[in-house]
Amino acid sequence: MRAVVLRDGALSVRETAEPVPGRGELLLSVLSTAICASDVHFMDHPEAGTDDRTGRSRYDAEADVVLGHEFVGAVIGHGPGCSGEFPVGTRVTSIPIRVQDDAIRIIGQHPEAPGSFAERVVVAESIARAVPDTVAPDAAALTDAFAVGEFYVRTANPGPGEIPIVIGAGAIGLSAVAALAARGIAPIIVSDFDPARRALARDAFGAHILVDPAENSPFEVWRSVRAEHNAWGVPVVFECAGAPGLVQRLVDEADMGTRIACAGGWYTGDTLDITAATRTGVTVQFGGGPMPGDWYGTLDAIVAGTLDPLPSVGAVIGLDEVPAALDRVRRSEGPARIIVHPNGDPR
Numbered sequence: 001m002r003a004v005v006l007r008d009g010a011l012s013v014r015e016t017a018e019p020v021p022g023r024g025e026l027l028l029s030v031l032s033t034a035i036c037a038s039d040v041h042f043m044d045h046p047e048a049g050t051d052d053r054t055g056r057s058r059y060d061a062e063a064d065v066v067l068g069h070e071f072v073g074a075v076i077g078h079g080p081g082c083s084g085e086f087p088v089g090t091r092v093t094s095i096p097i098r099v100q101d102d103a104i105r106i107i108g109q110h111p112e113a114p115g116s117f118a119e120r121v122v123v124a125e126s127i128a129r130a131v132p133d134t135v136a137p138d139a140a141a142l143t144d145a146f147a148v149g150e151f152y153v154r155t156a157n158p159g160p161g162e163i164p165i166v167i168g169a170g171a172i173g174l175s176a177v178a179a180l181a182a183r184g185i186a187p188i189i190v191s192d193f194d195p196a197r198r199a200l201a202r203d204a205f206g207a208h209i210l211v212d213p214a215e216n217s218p219f220e221v222w223r224s225v226r227a228e229h230n231a232w233g234v235p236v237v238f239e240c241a242g243a244p245g246l247v248q249r250l251v252d253e254a255d256m257g258t259r260i261a262c263a264g265g266w267y268t269g270d271t272l273d274i275t276a277a278t279r280t281g282v283t284v285q286f287g288g289g290p291m292p293g294d295w296y297g298t299l300d301a302i303v304a305g306t307l308d309p310l311p312s313v314g315a316v317i318g319l320d321e322v323p324a325a326l327d328r329v330r331r332s333e334g335p336a337r338i339i340v341h342p343n344g345d346p347r
Helices: 039-044 046-049 143-156 169-180 197-205 219-227 246-252 276-280 293-305 319-330
Strands: 004-008 010-016 026-033 070-078 091-094 097-102 101-104 122-123 129-130 164-167 189-192 209-212 236-241 261-264 285-288 314-316 337-340
Touching: 004 319, 010 319, 026 091, 070 122, 070 189, 070 337, 091 122, 101 285, 122 129, 122 261, 129 319, 143 169, 143 236, 143 261, 164 169, 164 209, 164 219, 169 197, 169 319, 189 219, 197 209, 209 219, 236 246, 314 319, 319 337
Parallel strands: 164 189, 164 236, 189 209, 236 261, 261 285, 314 337
Antiparallel strands: 004 010, 026 070, 026 122, 026 337, 070 091, 091 129, 097 101
């Protein structure tokens, strides 16, 4: 099959081995898949994949790794032992992990779990979910991305009088805004250098107050807003940019007791002045999600129509365009989300 293949540090679009469904697995023809910044992180920081003691990801320069982990596809085959719950033609999506012989591997980040930047992909029947034909494949493919925001908002759990600040209005920032808005939390402050992304956060996902960090500190804006709204709780910050040094800058500007959820993801390492964080009394959360409940709940919201992730999509491309699109993501350029149709426009 044709796929976007990472090998020996280089990307190419070429023929690679067909994925073969094992026991209890489904073979899908990929209808839609989304580019994620973590695809770039895995490619650019092989040490994260070579030193993963969990075994969930593995960077092997001498093996083909097919990237991509946010997807929806149509069932075209079954491995041994499948139940028949998903007949041929059923549209399905899945949490991006492959379960084989009690081993869990991240789809798109392991040679033995080829990803969805390909014509076909294999998933476990046990964790797959059907996608009704009434739901756009591009929307279902964004389940994983929006489940991330759901996880961080759920675990941060902003309470009465606590005004959230979302740092970064890329894909994950927008998912956090959507999760906050779905809970009726207001006002929501969004800070991003890109005016188009700020406007998208407001117009499509429910943000209320937009901040250009080149002109104003989001914490200064928060201080004014809390006085205006008589909301005297601590700020709850969702860091969704992942820029080096950003968490330290947030700690330095934070008010006492600030909670910071770090959703940006670092693969290059960073440092934090623990003394400064202790003096400010901040709570910092790193990683950990989304959990299955967040993932399936997000899919349910997309199916029900209470969450529309499609406004985050700014481009739809084919497989041959993926390497250039990944390079745009690397430079933080372009739309929040880019969708890939490996087999042409889905019908």
